[in-house]
Amino acid sequence: MERVVPVLQIDDYQQACDFYVKGLGFSIEFEHRHEPGFPVFMGIRKGDLYFHLSEHGKGHVGTEVYVFVDDILAWYERCQANGIATETPPERKPWGNTDMPLKDPFRNLLRFSQTGTHEGQSTPNKKT
DSSP: OOOOOOOEEEEEHHEEEIIIITTTOOEEEEEOOOOSSOOEEEEEEEEEEEEESSSOSSSSSTEEEEEEOOOOHHHHHHHHTOOOOSSOOOOOOSSSSSEEEETTTTTTTEEEEEEEEOOOOOTTTTOO
């Protein structure tokens, strides 16, 4: 198995848990602190989606991550049910995806996207 796991910077453990675990439905895979009370480095997962969250200054504030999902409307409904504000509702894009941008409490942008939801425009450099 091969996968990419982005590291997102956080600055509040409880806020991260409220947003990612309670709000979006991720589970905590692991937590590591060098000593009790020290900053956390943690892994979260939902299905095949993985993120690492770090209070150690890893990652960069304002990181943007595309999160490709099978059912964008289910993600939108989950956000609505759990009081998580999205920047816009799912929106059809000219390239054939439906996207929903969402900022976490740490200013990271999660751009949820479902591919192939409608006919998209052709790309000028696309070989046919």
